[in-house]
Amino acid sequence: MDSQQGPPEQPQQAEQPGDPQTPGQSNPPQAQPQPWVAPQPQPGQAQPGPWVAPQPPPGAMQPGQSQPGEPQFWAPQQPPPWGVQPPPWAQAPYGTAPPRAPRVVSAPPNVPFHQLARTELHRWWRPLLGTVFLLVVGLLVSSAVLIFWEIVHGILGGGFDEPQGNQIFPNPTEDLAVTLVTLAVLIPVVLLTVRLVQRRPIGSVVSVLNRLRWRWLLICCLPGLGYLALSYGLGLAAVAVFPTEGDPMSTSGSWVGWGRFVVPALVVLCLVPFQSAAEELLFRGWLVQAIGAYSPDGAGGKKFVQA
Numbered sequence: 001m002d003s004q005q006g007p008p009e010q011p012q013q014a015e016q017p018g019d020p021q022t023p024g025q026s027n028p029p030q031a032q033p034q035p036w037v038a039p040q041p042q043p044g045q046a047q048p049g050p051w052v053a054p055q056p057p058p059g060a061m062q063p064g065q066s067q068p069g070e071p072q073f074w075a076p077q078q079p080p081p082w083g084v085q086p087p088p089w090a091q092a093p094y095g096t097a098p099p100r101a102p103r104v105v106s107a108p109p110n111v112p113f114h115q116l117a118r119t120e121l122h123r124w125w126r127p128l129l130g131t132v133f134l135l136v137v138g139l140l141v142s143s144a145v146l147i148f149w150e151i152v153h154g155i156l157g158g159g160f161d162e163p164q165g166n167q168i169f170p171n172p173t174e175d176l177a178v179t180l181v182t183l184a185v186l187i188p189v190v191l192l193t194v195r196l197v198q199r200r201p202i203g204s205v206v207s208v209l210n211r212l213r214w215r216w217l218l219i220c221c222l223p224g225l226g227y228l229a230l231s232y233g234l235g236l237a238a239v240a241v242f243p244t245e246g247d248p249m250s251t252s253g254s255w256v257g258w259g260r261f262v263v264p265a266l267v268v269l270c271l272v273p274f275q276s277a278a279e280e281l282l283f284r285g286w287l288v289q290a291i292g293a294y295s296p297d298g299a300g301g302k303k304f305v306q307a
Contacts, residue, residue, distance in 0.1 A: 104199055106210060114292030116204045127290035130197035134286065138189045142182040149178050177267050184274035190281040205285040 105119045117127060146168075153169065154160040161170055169175045191202040203210035255261075 104201055106201055107204065113208050114288050115295065116208065117198055117200065117289045117293040119200050121199050122293060126198050127293045130193045131290055133197055134189060134193045138186050141185050141189055145182050145185055146178065173264050173267055177271060180271035180275040183278050184271060186278040186282055187274065190286050205281055205289065
C-alpha cells in the first residue's frame with residue numbers, strides 16, 4: 001500500500017447548455033416551446049359569450065345624472081336649431097380657447113337696406129354714438145378745410161377778403177368750389193363712423209351688397225339723362241309758343257364765351273359728384289340705417305338679393 005496519496009479528485013460539474021461541445025461529443029436535442037392554445041370547452045358546456053357591461057336597475061340614476069334640485073356644475077350645450085349655424089368664432093376645438101370675434105361683421109343675408117346696421121355686434125347705443133361722432137368729426141374736418149383754404153387764398157391772393165352776404169370769397173367760382181369741398185369731405189367721415197363705431201363693412205352704407213353697384217348706377221343714369229333732355233326741350237318749346245320779356249334766348253341769357261364758361265364747368269364736373277355722394281351717404285345711408293336699426297326684425301322694406 002502506497003503511503004503517498006495523490007491530489008483529491010474534483011467533482012465533475014454538470015454540463016451547462018451553453019458549454020462548448022467536447023470534440024467528438026454532441027448535445028442532446030432541446031424541446032421547442034409550444035404556442036399557447038385556448039382551452040376548449042368540454043362537450044355539453046356553454047360557450048362563453050362577449051362581455052356585457054352591467055345595466056343599472058330600473059329607476060336608478062344614470063351616470064352623470066343628478067338628483068332633482070341638486071345644482072348641476074356641468075350641463076351639455078343644446079345644439080342650435082335646425083338650419084341655424086353658430087358663428088365661426090364660436091366653434092373651437094375642445095381644450096383650446098375660442099378665437100376672438102372679428103373686428104368687422106356683416107349683416108345676415110336677405111336683410112333690407114335700412115336694417116343693415118342690425119349686425120351681431122349691434123347695440124342700442126351704437127347708432128346714437130355714431131351720429132354724435134359723425135357730427136363732431138364732420139364739423140371739425142369741414143372747419144379745418146375752410147381755414148386751410150382761407151390761408152392758401154390769403155397767401156396766393158395777397159390778402160384776406162371779408163365775406164359778403166352768403167359768399168365767403170368774392171369770386172363766385174372759388175366760393176362754389178370751397179362749398180363743394182367742405183361737403184365732399186364728409187364721405188370719409190361717414191365711412192369711418194360706419195367702420196369704427198358700428199364695426200360693419202363700409203360698403204354697407206352704399207348698397208345691400210356691401211359695394212357700389214356700378215351696373216345699377218349706370219342703369220339709373222339713363223332716366224336721369226332722359227329727364228334733363230325732356231326738361232330742356234319742353235323749356236324751349238314753351239318759350240317758342242309763349243314768348244315773354246324774360247326770354248332766355250335774349251341778350252341777357254346769351255353765350256358768355258369759353259373763357260368764362262370752362263372754369264365753372266370744370267369745377268361743377270369735378271366736385272359736384274363728390275358733394276352729391278356725401279349727401280347720399282349722410283342722409284340716405286347713415287341716417288336711414290341709424291333709424292332703421294331700431295325697427296323690429298323683418299319689418300318694413302323689401303328684401304333685395306341682386307348681383
